[in-house]
Amino acid sequence: MLVEFSVENYRSFKERQTLSMVASEDEVMLHSNSFPMPRTKDLHLLTSAVIYGANASGKSNLLRAMQTLRNIVVSSASRMQMGDKFDIEPFLLNAESKKQPTSFEVIFINNQIRYEYGLTLDEKRVYEEWLLAYPKGRAQTWFSRTYNPENPDFKADDGYEWSFGTGLKGEKERIKKFVRPNSLFLSHAAQNNHPQLTEVFQWFRTNLNLISPDFSSPYTAHRCQEDKEFCQEVVNLLIQADIGISDIEIEMRSFSSLPDEIKTVFENITDVIQRNENNNKTPKMNADDFHILGIQAMHKMMDSEKFVPLDMGDESEGTQRLFELAGPWLNVLKDGELLMIDELDRSLHPVLSTALARIFNNPDINKNNAQLIFTTHDTSLLDGEIFRPDQIWFTEKDKSMTKLYSLHEFKPCEDESLQKGYLKGRYGAIPFVGGLNI
Structure with missing residues (x-):
C-alpha cells in the first residue's frame, strides 16, 4: 500500500513534490x-488517484520517478557493476541543480508494517540511504548511510557513515562490505537473504507496476495459455467492455507457419548469429524449433450460433x-498491489476508461485494497461521482x-462542475494557447 511518494531534483521536478494517498x-x-x-484509527488510504496537466507538465515524470526508484532498488546489487551509472537525470534548467543529487522518498505499508525509505544519489554515487520502520507504531531507524568524506573526525575507508538500529536483526556488517558507491544496502541485504529487508525489497519488486503509453507485452496471452480460469476472467472483462468479443483462443504457432517475409527475416538473423559465434560451429537454428503465441478473438455471427476467429493483430488498437x-489489471486487483498507468485513455473510449477506474473504487471488486495511479487528458473523468x-x-x-x-x-463546492472548471483554467494545469497560426 502506497502512503506517499516524494521526488526532488529529477527531470522537471526541481523542488520537492509529494503525491499523497x-x-x-x-x-x-x-x-x-x-x-x-x-x-x-482515523486515517484512510485512497484506492486511486488521477493526474491531469498540460503536455510536458511533468505527469509522466512523476510515474517515471517511481519506476526509476523501483528499478534502482531491484537491480543495483544484481545487475550493476562498479563504474556503472544510475539512470538519473537532475533538473537541467538550473546551473546549481545540475550539480546536485536527486532525492526519492517513499512511505508504504507491507504486511501491516509502515516503512519510510529514502535515497539521495546522482548517476555515479549514493549519498544517502535510509530506512525507518514502524513495527510497533513508533519509528525505528533500521539503517542509514551518509557519504561524508570531508568530516575530519570520520576515518572510514569508503567515505560513508553507517548507523544500524536495534530493531534490525541479523547480519549487517558482512553485508555492508558488499555495498558499492553505486549500489544499495537494501539490495545487497535482499541478495543475501536478510529476512526483514528482503520483505521490504520484495515490496519494490512486486508491488510497483508501471504501464507506459507504448506498453506492449505478451504477459496476458501467456497467462491465458497457462491458466484457463485466469483466461476466463480476461474474457469476462472483454465481454463486459462490449467490444464484440465472445471468447479468446490461444495457440502455439511455429515460425514455419508464418508468412514467407517473416521467415526470411528470421533465417537472415540466425545466419548472422551462426557466422559470428564459434567460427560457424554453432548448430544451425531451424524455424520449426521456435514458436510464438497466436491470439484469436472469437466473434459470434449475426445469423447463427457459430463463431468467427479473428487474429488479435487485426483488431482495433483499443481492443x-x-x-x-x-x-496486469486483474493481477494487481487479486494481489492488492499498486498499478501505475501513463495515459490510461490512449486508444480507449472514455466510457471504458471510466469503467476501469471505477473498479478500484468498488470495495466489492477491489477486496485486497489495490491502488491505481494514472495520468490522462480525458476530462470526462473529472466527476465528483467518480473521484473525491x-x-x-x-x-x-x-x-x-x-x-x-x-x-x-x-x-x-459539492455541485461544482469539475470538468468545466478545469477547462476554464480554474485549477490551473492547462496549456495557455493564444491561437495556433500556421
Whole structure:
C-alpha cells in the first residue's frame, strides 16, 4: 500500500513534490474510494488517484520517478557493476541543480508494517540511504548511510557513515562490505537473504507496476495459455467492455507457419548469429524449433450460433490495448498491489476508461485494497461521482519546474462542475494557447 511518494531534483521536478494517498477528512465516498490504514484509527488510504496537466507538465515524470526508484532498488546489487551509472537525470534548467543529487522518498505499508525509505544519489554515487520502520507504531531507524568524506573526525575507508538500529536483526556488517558507491544496502541485504529487508525489497519488486503509453507485452496471452480460469476472467472483462468479443483462443504457432517475409527475416538473423559465434560451429537454428503465441478473438455471427476467429493483430488498437492491460489489471486487483498507468485513455473510449477506474473504487471488486495511479487528458473523468477531490491531482509548470497539487486544495463546492472548471483554467494545469497560426 502506497502512503506517499516524494521526488526532488529529477527531470522537471526541481523542488520537492509529494503525491499523497492519504485521504482527507471528507466523508464523501470515503468507504468506497478509500480503506482504513492498518494500525491506525482515523486515517484512510485512497484506492486511486488521477493526474491531469498540460503536455510536458511533468505527469509522466512523476510515474517515471517511481519506476526509476523501483528499478534502482531491484537491480543495483544484481545487475550493476562498479563504474556503472544510475539512470538519473537532475533538473537541467538550473546551473546549481545540475550539480546536485536527486532525492526519492517513499512511505508504504507491507504486511501491516509502515516503512519510510529514502535515497539521495546522482548517476555515479549514493549519498544517502535510509530506512525507518514502524513495527510497533513508533519509528525505528533500521539503517542509514551518509557519504561524508570531508568530516575530519570520520576515518572510514569508503567515505560513508553507517548507523544500524536495534530493531534490525541479523547480519549487517558482512553485508555492508558488499555495498558499492553505486549500489544499495537494501539490495545487497535482499541478495543475501536478510529476512526483514528482503520483505521490504520484495515490496519494490512486486508491488510497483508501471504501464507506459507504448506498453506492449505478451504477459496476458501467456497467462491465458497457462491458466484457463485466469483466461476466463480476461474474457469476462472483454465481454463486459462490449467490444464484440465472445471468447479468446490461444495457440502455439511455429515460425514455419508464418508468412514467407517473416521467415526470411528470421533465417537472415540466425545466419548472422551462426557466422559470428564459434567460427560457424554453432548448430544451425531451424524455424520449426521456435514458436510464438497466436491470439484469436472469437466473434459470434449475426445469423447463427457459430463463431468467427479473428487474429488479435487485426483488431482495433483499443481492443489490443485492453487485452494487454487485462492481465496486469486483474493481477494487481487479486494481489492488492499498486498499478501505475501513463495515459490510461490512449486508444480507449472514455466510457471504458471510466469503467476501469471505477473498479478500484468498488470495495466489492477491489477486496485486497489495490491502488491505481494514472495520468490522462480525458476530462470526462473529472466527476465528483467518480473521484473525491483528494484523488484528483494536477501538474503545472512554474518557471519550467513541475508543481504537483491536489484539487482538494481548491475546496470545490459539492455541485461544482469539475470538468468545466478545469477547462476554464480554474485549477490551473492547462496549456495557455493564444491561437495556433500556421
